[in-house]
Amino acid sequence: MRFIFSSLIFLFFFNTSFGQFTGVNTDKDRLFKQAKVEYQNGNLELSRHLFENYLNTVTNKNDLNIVNAKLFLIKIAFDSNQDYAEDLLRDFEIYYSSDVLLNEAYISKGEYEFRNKDYTEAINTFEKVDLSGLNFYIEDEVKFKLAYSYFVKKQFEKAAVLFKELSLTNRKYYYKANYYYGICQFLKNDFERAINSFNIIQNTEEYRQFVPYYLVQLYFTQGDYDKTIEVGEEKLKIKDVKNYYKIHHLIGQAYFLKKDYTSALPHLEIYEQNTDKLREEDFYQLGYIYHQLDKCKNAITAFKEIANLKNEMGQNANYYLADCYLKTGDKQSARTAFKNAGNLDFNKMIKEESLLNYGKISSEMGYDREAINALLTIPDSSPYYIEAQNVLKSIFVNTKDYAKAQQTLEQLDNVSSQLFQAYQYVCYYKALQEINDGEYDLAESDLLKAAKINRDIKIAIQTHYWLGDLLYRKGEYAKSNGYIDRYFVLLKGVDDVEELTLPPFALYLQGYNYYKLKNYPYSIEKFKNCITSFGRYTISDINLKNRIIADAHLRAGDGYYFNKELEAAYKEYDYVIKSNTGNVDYAMYQQAMIKGLQDRQFDKIAILEEMLEKHKNSGIRPNALIELANAYSSIGQNEKAYEVYQNIIKEFPNETGLINTAYMKMGLISYNKGDLNTAVENYKNVLKNNPGAEKKQEALTALEEIYVNDLKEPDQYIEYIKSIPGVQVQGLYKDSLNFVTAKINFDQDSVDTAIKSFDEYLNKYDRGYYALDAHYYRAESYLRKKQFRKALKDYEYIINQGFNNFYESALYKAA
Numbered sequence: 001m002r003f004i005f006s007s008l009i010f011l012f013f014f015n016t017s018f019g020q021f022t023g024v025n026t027d028k029d030r031l032f033k034q035a036k037v038e039y040q041n042g043n044l045e046l047s048r049h050l051f052e053n054y055l056n057t058v059t060n061k062n063d064l065n066i067v068n069a070k071l072f073l074i075k076i077a078f079d080s081n082q083d084y085a086e087d088l089l090r091d092f093e094i095y096y097s098s099d100v101l102l103n104e105a106y107i108s109k110g111e112y113e114f115r116n117k118d119y120t121e122a123i124n125t126f127e128k129v130d131l132s133g134l135n136f137y138i139e140d141e142v143k144f145k146l147a148y149s150y151f152v153k154k155q156f157e158k159a160a161v162l163f164k165e166l167s168l169t170n171r172k173y174y175y176k177a178n179y180y181y182g183i184c185q186f187l188k189n190d191f192e193r194a195i196n197s198f199n200i201i202q203n204t205e206e207y208r209q210f211v212p213y214y215l216v217q218l219y220f221t222q223g224d225y226d227k228t229i230e231v232g233e234e235k236l237k238i239k240d241v242k243n244y245y246k247i248h249h250l251i252g253q254a255y256f257l258k259k260d261y262t263s264a265l266p267h268l269e270i271y272e273q274n275t276d277k278l279r280e281e282d283f284y285q286l287g288y289i290y291h292q293l294d295k296c297k298n299a300i301t302a303f304k305e306i307a308n309l310k311n312e313m314g315q316n317a318n319y320y321l322a323d324c325y326l327k328t329g330d331k332q333s334a335r336t337a338f339k340n341a342g343n344l345d346f347n348k349m350i351k352e353e354s355l356l357n358y359g360k361i362s363s364e365m366g367y368d369r370e371a372i373n374a375l376l377t378i379p380d381s382s383p384y385y386i387e388a389q390n391v392l393k394s395i396f397v398n399t400k401d402y403a404k405a406q407q408t409l410e411q412l413d414n415v416s417s418q419l420f421q422a423y424q425y426v427c428y429y430k431a432l433q434e435i436n437d438g439e440y441d442l443a444e445s446d447l448l449k450a451a452k453i454n455r456d457i458k459i460a461i462q463t464h465y466w467l468g469d470l471l472y473r474k475g476e477y478a479k480s481n482g483y484i485d486r487y488f489v490l491l492k493g494v495d496d497v498e499e500l501t502l503p504p505f506a507l508y509l510q511g512y513n514y515y516k517l518k519n520y521p522y523s524i525e526k527f528k529n530c531i532t533s534f535g536r537y538t539i540s541d542i543n544l545k546n547r548i549i550a551d552a553h554l555r556a557g558d559g560y561y562f563n564k565e566l567e568a569a570y571k572e573y574d575y576v577i578k579s580n581t582g583n584v585d586y587a588m589y590q591q592a593m594i595k596g597l598q599d600r601q602f603d604k605i606a607i608l609e610e611m612l613e614k615h616k617n618s619g620i621r622p623n624a625l626i627e628l629a630n631a632y633s634s635i636g637q638n639e640k641a642y643e644v645y646q647n648i649i650k651e652f653p654n655e656t657g658l659i660n661t662a663y664m665k666m667g668l669i670s671y672n673k674g675d676l677n678t679a680v681e682n683y684k685n686v687l688k689n690n691p692g693a694e695k696k697q698e699a700l701t702a703l704e705e706i707y708v709n710d711l712k713e714p715d716q717y718i719e720y721i722k723s724i725p726g727v728q729v730q731g732l733y734k735d736s737l738n739f740v741t742a743k744i745n746f747d748q749d750s751v752d753t754a755i756k757s758f759d760e761y762l763n764k765y766d767r768g769y770y771a772l773d774a775h776y777y778r779a780e781s782y783l784r785k786k787q788f789r790k791a792l793k794d795y796e797y798i799i800n801q802g803f804n805n806f807y808e809s810a811l812y813k814a815a
Contacts, residue, residue: 028054028057028058028065029065031050031053031054031057032050032051032054032065032068032069034050035047035050035051035054035069035072036072038050039072039075039076044076044079044080045080047072047076048073048076048077048080051069051072051073051076052073054069055069055070067101068101070088070092071092071101071104071105071108073088074088074089074092074105074108074109075104075105075108078108078109078111078112079108079112081112081116085109085112086109089105089109092105093105103129103130103133103134106125106126106128106129107126107129107138107141107142109125110122110125110126110129110142110145110146111145113125114126114145114148114149117152119148119149119152119153120149120153122145122146122149123146123149123150123153123155126142126145126146126149127146129142131143136169136171137171137172140166140169140171140172140173143162143165143166143173144162144166144173144176144177146162147159147161147162147163147166147177147180148180150162151163151180151183151184156184156187156188157188159180159184160181160184160185160188163177163178163180163181163184164177164181165177166181167181167197167200175200175201175204175206175207176206178197178198178200178201179197179198179201179207179210179211181193181197182194182195182196182197182198182201182214183214185197186214186217186218186221189221191218191221191222194214194218195215195218195219198211198214198215198218199215202215208238209238209240209241209242210242210243212231212232212235212238212241212242212243212247213235213241213242213243213246213247213250215231215235216228216231216232216235216247216250216251217246217250219231219232220250220253220254225254225255225257225258226254226258228250228251228254229251229254229255232247232248232250232251232254233251235247236248236251245270245271245274245275246271248267248268248270248271249267249268249271249275249282251267252264252265252266252267252268252270252271252285253268253285255267256268256285256288256289261288261289261292261293262293264285264289265289265290265293268282268285268286268289269286272286278305280305280306280309280313281313283302283303283305283306283317284302284303284306284313284316284317286298286299286302287299287300287301287302287303287306287317287320287321288320290302291303291320291323291324294327296324296325296327296328297324297328299320299321299324300321300324300325300328303317303318303320303321303324304321307321307337307340310344311344311346312344312346312347314340314344315340315341315344315346315347315350315351315354316341316347316350318337318338318340318341318344318354319337319338319341319350319353319354321337322334322335322336322337322338322341322354322357325337326361331361331364331365332365334357334361335358335361335362335365335367338354338355338357338358338361339354339358339374341354342354342355342358342374349383352378352379352382352383352384353384355374355375355377355378355384355388356375356378356384356387356388356391358370358371358374359371359372359374359375359388359391359392360391362374363391363394363395368395368399368401371391371392371395372392372395372396372408375388375389375391375392375395376392376412380414380416385416386418389416389417389418389419390418392418392419392422393418393419393421393422393425396408396409396419396422396423396425396426397422397425397426397429399426402426402427402429402430402433403430405422405426405430406423406426406427406430406446409422409423409426410423417455420453420455421453421455421456423449423453424450424453424454424455424456424459424460424463425450425456425459427446427447427449427450427453428446428447428450428459428462428463428466430446431443431444431446431447431450431463431466431470432466434446435466435469435470435473440470440473440474443466443470444467444470444471444474447463447466447467447470448467450463451463451464451467457490457494458494458496458497458498460490461487461490461491461494461497461501462497462498462501464483464484464486464487464490465483465484465487465497465501465505465506465509466501467480467483468480468481468482468483468484468487468506468509468510468513469509471483472509472512472513472516475516477512477513477514477516477517478513478517480509480513481510481513481514484506484509484510484513487501487506488503488506491503499539499540499541502537502539503533503536503537504530504533504534504537504539504545504548505530505548507526507527507529507530507533508526508527508530508548508551508552510526511523511524511526511527511530511552511555511556512555514526515527515555515558515559518562520559520560520562520563521559521563523555523556523559524556524559524560524563527552527553527555527556527559528552528556530548530549530552531549531552531553531556534548534549543581546579546581547581547582549579549581550575550576550579550581550582550583551582551583553572553573553575553576553579554572554573554576554583554586554587556572557569557570557571557572557573557576557587557590558590560572561590561593561594566594566597566598569590569594570591570594573587573588573590573591573594574587574591577591584614584615585611585614585615585618585619585620585621585624586620588607588608588610588611588614588615589608589611589620589623589624589627591607592604592607592608592611592624592627593627595607596627596631596634601631601634601635602635604627604631605628605631605632605635608624608627608628608631609628611624612624612625612628622648622652622655622658625644625647625648625651626648626658626661626662626665628644629641629642629644629645629648629662629665630665632644633665633669638669638672638673641665641669642666642669645662645663645665645666645669646662646666648662649662649663656689656690656691657691657692657695659689660686660689660691660692660695660699661695663682663683663685663686663689663699664682664683664686664695664698664699664702666682667679667680667682667683667686667699667702668702670682671702671706676706676710676711679702679706680703680706680707683699683702683703683706684699684703684720686698686699687699687700687724700721703717703720703721704717707720708740708741708744709744712741712744712745712753714738714740714741715738738757738760738761738764738765739761739765739770739773739774741757742754742757742758742760742761742774742777743773743777745757746758746777746780746781749784751781751784751785752785754777754778754781755778755781755782755785758774758775758777758778758781759778761774762774762775762778772798772801772804772805772806773806775794775797775798776794776795776798776806776809776810778794779791779792779793779794779795779798779810779813782794783813791813792814795810795811795813795814796810796814798810799811799814
């Protein structure tokens with residue numbers, strides 16, 4: 001090609017010079033012509049030697065062929081890539097700066113640079129060429145190569161000007177110029193001109209394989225997706241069309257942007273399978289299409305490729321990736337993907353929705369702390385705020401760590417309505433845990449916190465119920481009733497409360513409060529209302545319901561009992577016995593007690609014997625046995641009573657208090673029979689069994705009475721009590737016992753014995769506490785025996801002691 005181009009230039013200038021040539025030496029002319037022929041035949045080295053010989057032989061310095069020969073040598077040097085070509089051109093510029101042939105030298109240099117892809121230098125050289133003097137073929141060559149050099153160096157504006165000129169000539173570079181002009185216009189976003197240029201060349205042999213891709217790309221870039229699809233699918237039919245897979249790619253993207261995902265998928269899959277490397281956008285489009293077509297496994301594979309991107313595409317990819325994981329049941333991976341999407345700020349809506357979903361899944365999987373932290377970051381301006389608050393509420397309400405939830409809520413600066421309600425829940429359920437753990441003070445504090453928030457009326461009602469229950473457990477019965485009264489006020493119009501806080505249970509609690517306060521009429525009323533109220537509610541635990549009803553009857557019976565309404569009490573106990581749901585032994589025992597109070601001892605005995613037979617393991621069996629023995633005693637059947645007491649001792653050998661009661665009763669029975677020794681033995685048995693202070697005192701008192709009053713042996717009693725560990729016998733106590741013995745003899749009119757006893761007392765305690773009394777009563781004893789001198793002596797002793805209780809009587813009788 002370069003030889004043809006050079007020859008055309010040469011011929012042009014040669015013809016121009018030929019008319020001026022005169023007086024040519026035939027041999028030199030022949031040498032010159034031979035050199036041209038060899039040049040035209042491509043024999044550059046031979047041509048160079050011939051031209052150099054010509055120049056060496058020419059003697060006429062005005063010979064026009066000298067200039068042509070030097071030009072040919074420049075051309076040969078550039079054509080054969082000789083280093084000295086530049087030197088030849090510089091010399092030529094110096095000697096022939098104004099010669100028209102200098103243009104041709106520049107063209108040769110430009111072609112050399114163009115050929116060697118030194119486009120920067122080619123531009124510099126071609127720009128020196130004066131196009132006005134060239135014929136249009138050479139002009140087209142220069143313009144095209146200069147335009148192409150501009151194009152390669154991205155000087156598209158300059159390139160487009162020249163390509164446009166060439167695209168209008170319909171000559172050699174017509175199609176090429178349209179091709180490159182179209183590309184220039186495409187790069188300048190002048191799509192219409194680009195399309196027009198490509199349409200001109202699309203059916204040419206040279207470009208029909210290349211242009212389809214550019215046309216499809218142009219329609220796609222214009223946003224004309226229908227045309228992209230139409231032209232693209234048509235061009236795919238061209239045999240050996242270039243960029244075949246890229247055309248599929250553009251068609252797939254066009255369908256994608258038209259949201260025709262079913263049609264887009266096969267084109268994008270073909271591109272994916274036949275390209276070495278996909279762009280991030282390609283992975284995203286494939287993932288999105290798979291997601292929309294519910295091909296989640298494929299979508300996951302695509303989205304995972306770009307899940308680590310820290311941009312909007314990465315955020316979206318994680319969002320859809322999470323959704324795909326959810327659909328395939330992989331919650332853990334979905335949670336991670338939502339977290340990744342929520343950590344990026346490019347798309348506010350996706351960020352907030354992802355945080356919401358991350359919080360939900362974390363909560364479902366037990367990661368409450370992470371869920372709370374994420375959900376709290378969703379601002380109140382977000383469309384997901386309310387749902388996030390509801391999820392937070394659910395987390396706090398359903399958590400088992402109410403203490404931590406309460407702490408977290410109390411540390412928040414801004415608390416939504418939902419979280420206020422959650423706080424009410426948390427305090428309420430935390431309190432229930434504390435009640436179960438016996439931490440009543442903490443429970444009361446938390447219930448009071450819950451009671452201050454009435455966001456959820458149901459919880460408020462239940463809170464007041466449990467405050468009442470708690471205060472009952474703490475023994476604050478009046479305060480408990482106050483909360484139950486408030487419970488009933490709040491309950492009006494509300495039925496949906498927890499089963500264990502329904503009105504029957506509240507009435508039951510009130511009944512116990514009044515019972516503990518000994519307000520038996522109110523207690524009876526509440527228990528009776530409780531029983532009636534159960535008929536209006538469905539209770540899932542039938543056994544619990546029946547137990548409470550029976551217990552309400554039982555406690556109503558107790559109320560009647562303490563209120564001395566014995567017949568009404570008897571009927572309530574009768575219900576408990578017939579219902580057989582518990583406490584039957586106690587009800588029978590109470591019925592027996594009622595019979596006893598009605599002085600129907602035989603009925604009492606019959607009920608107690610039946611109760612003891614049916615309930616041998618009853619917790620109140622000891623009490624029943626005691627009452628049975630007492631009943632026998634009350635009807636004079638002391639032997640049977642004594643036998644029952646003996647059985648108590650045998651049956652409950654480790655029940656010290658019970659045994660001591662039996663021994664005390666047995667001692668009394670023995671004493672009443674006149675069996676003083678057996679009575680003493682029973683009372684002493686009490687003292688052997690570590691009695692309490694009261695029982696100990698009763699036994700000692702009984703023994704003292706027997707020894708002092710009946711046996712008249714106070715010293716033996718004193719000696720006995722000395723043997724009891726821990727009992728100290730003081731002098732005053734001994735003084736007292738001896739005096740009492742003497743006084744008893746006096747009171748029984750055993751005068752001689754009394755005088756003897758008073759003598760013994762005064763001999764032992766001449767200055768005793770009762771010395772004055774002993775002198776007086778001994779005087780009275782002597783007086784009864786008419787031993788006046790001895791009596792006078794004691795009266796005088798009394799008078800000499802000064803005024804005292806016996807002074808006037810002693811003075812009178814002494815006189």
